Amino acid sequence: MDDEKMYPIGDVARRTGLSVSAIRYYADAGVVQPSALTTAGYRLYDIEAIARLELVRTLRDLDAGLDDIRRLLAGQTTLHDLATAHLAVVEREASRLRARRAVLRALVRQHGTAEQAALLHRLVSLSDEERERLIADFWADVSEGLNENPRFVAELNSAPPRLPDEPTPEQLDAWIELAALVSDPQVRSAVRAELNERFTDGPGHLLVSPDALKSYERAAPLLKEAVAAQQAALAPDSSQAQELGDRYLRWLGGMFGTSFDDATSRREIAGGLLLMEPQILADQEREANGPRPTDPYERYQLLVQMVDGTLDANHAELAGYAAANTWLAAVLDPTATAPPE
Incomplete structure (x- = not known):
C-alpha cells in the first residue's frame, strides 16, 4: 500500500x-x-x-x-489504559455469566423451583466476607457441645473454603452445593450429632484433646521425613531409617503413655501401618469414580477441597503419606504382614 x-x-x-x-x-x-x-x-x-x-x-x-x-x-x-479498563468490565461480565451458568446448571440438575432459583442466585452472589461468615456460622452451630476443647473447635474451621476470583464451573457448582449444605438445618443437626458422637466421649475425645493435638504437631516433622525417605528409596534397614523408626516409636509411646520397644509391639504397629495405604487408596478411588459420600461431614470436606481446587493436591499428599506408612512398617518390622480384616 x-x-x-x-x-x-x-x-x-x-x-x-x-x-x-x-x-x-x-x-x-x-x-x-x-x-x-x-x-x-x-x-x-x-x-x-x-x-x-x-x-x-x-x-x-x-x-x-x-x-x-x-x-x-x-x-x-492510551491503548493500555483503555484495554485495562475494558478488561475489568469484561471480567466482571464473565464472572456474572459463570455464576449464572452455575445457578442454571444446579436448577437443571435438581429440577429446582422458583424458590430454589432465588436461593441459589443469592448463594453464588455472596461476597468473600459473606461466604466466610456463612461457614463460620455453620461451625459455631455444629460444634455445640464440644466447647470443652476450644482449640479443636477453632481448628474445625481453621481453613474455610476460598472461592477463586476466576472459579471454574466445577468450583462454582461445588460452592453452590456447599453453601446449600451448610445452610440446611437438618444437615447442621446431623453434623452436630456426628461430631459429638465421635469426639465427646471415649477414644474420640482423647484423640482431639489438647495434649493429642500438640502431639500431632510433634509428629508432623517425623511423617514428612518418612515421606522424603520413602520417595528417596532409603533402605528400611539402613541406620538412618532405623533411627527414624525409633523416633516414631518414642513419639507414639509418648502419646499413649507406654513403651513400644518390644518386638511384639513393633510387629503390631507395623501391621496397623500396612493397612493404611490400601485403605487410603481405596477411599480415593471411590471418591474419584463412585458417588459422592452421603455422610454430611465427609461431603463437607470433599466440597471444600473442590471449591479450593486442592482436591488433586490433597490426594497426592495423602498418597505420599500412605506410601510412607508402608515404608515405616518395613522399618519397624520387615517380617510384619497386615492383620486380617
Whole structure:
C-alpha cells in the first residue's frame, strides 16, 4: 500500500472489513475523518486513516465504546489504559455469566423451583466476607457441645473454603452445593450429632484433646521425613531409617503413655501401618469414580477441597503419606504382614 496514496471509501471498506455506511458513520461521529475530499465531494483516506479505522474495528469488536475510542484517537488516553479498563468490565461480565451458568446448571440438575432459583442466585452472589461468615456460622452451630476443647473447635474451621476470583464451573457448582449444605438445618443437626458422637466421649475425645493435638504437631516433622525417605528409596534397614523408626516409636509411646520397644509391639504397629495405604487408596478411588459420600461431614470436606481446587493436591499428599506408612512398617518390622480384616 502506497503511504502517500489516497483511497476511495469503497477500497477502504474492502481493506478494513468495515461497511461503507460504518465508515461514513465514524466520520460523522468525529471518530475518523476522511483525509481529503474530491471536487465532487467523495471521501478519500490515506494509509494513516485506514490504520485508525482498522483499530476502531478491532476495539468495536471488543465492545469498546465510541467515546473511549474517540478519546484514544485524540491522544487523551492510551491503548493500555483503555484495554485495562475494558478488561475489568469484561471480567466482571464473565464472572456474572459463570455464576449464572452455575445457578442454571444446579436448577437443571435438581429440577429446582422458583424458590430454589432465588436461593441459589443469592448463594453464588455472596461476597468473600459473606461466604466466610456463612461457614463460620455453620461451625459455631455444629460444634455445640464440644466447647470443652476450644482449640479443636477453632481448628474445625481453621481453613474455610476460598472461592477463586476466576472459579471454574466445577468450583462454582461445588460452592453452590456447599453453601446449600451448610445452610440446611437438618444437615447442621446431623453434623452436630456426628461430631459429638465421635469426639465427646471415649477414644474420640482423647484423640482431639489438647495434649493429642500438640502431639500431632510433634509428629508432623517425623511423617514428612518418612515421606522424603520413602520417595528417596532409603533402605528400611539402613541406620538412618532405623533411627527414624525409633523416633516414631518414642513419639507414639509418648502419646499413649507406654513403651513400644518390644518386638511384639513393633510387629503390631507395623501391621496397623500396612493397612493404611490400601485403605487410603481405596477411599480415593471411590471418591474419584463412585458417588459422592452421603455422610454430611465427609461431603463437607470433599466440597471444600473442590471449591479450593486442592482436591488433586490433597490426594497426592495423602498418597505420599500412605506410601510412607508402608515404608515405616518395613522399618519397624520387615517380617510384619497386615492383620486380617
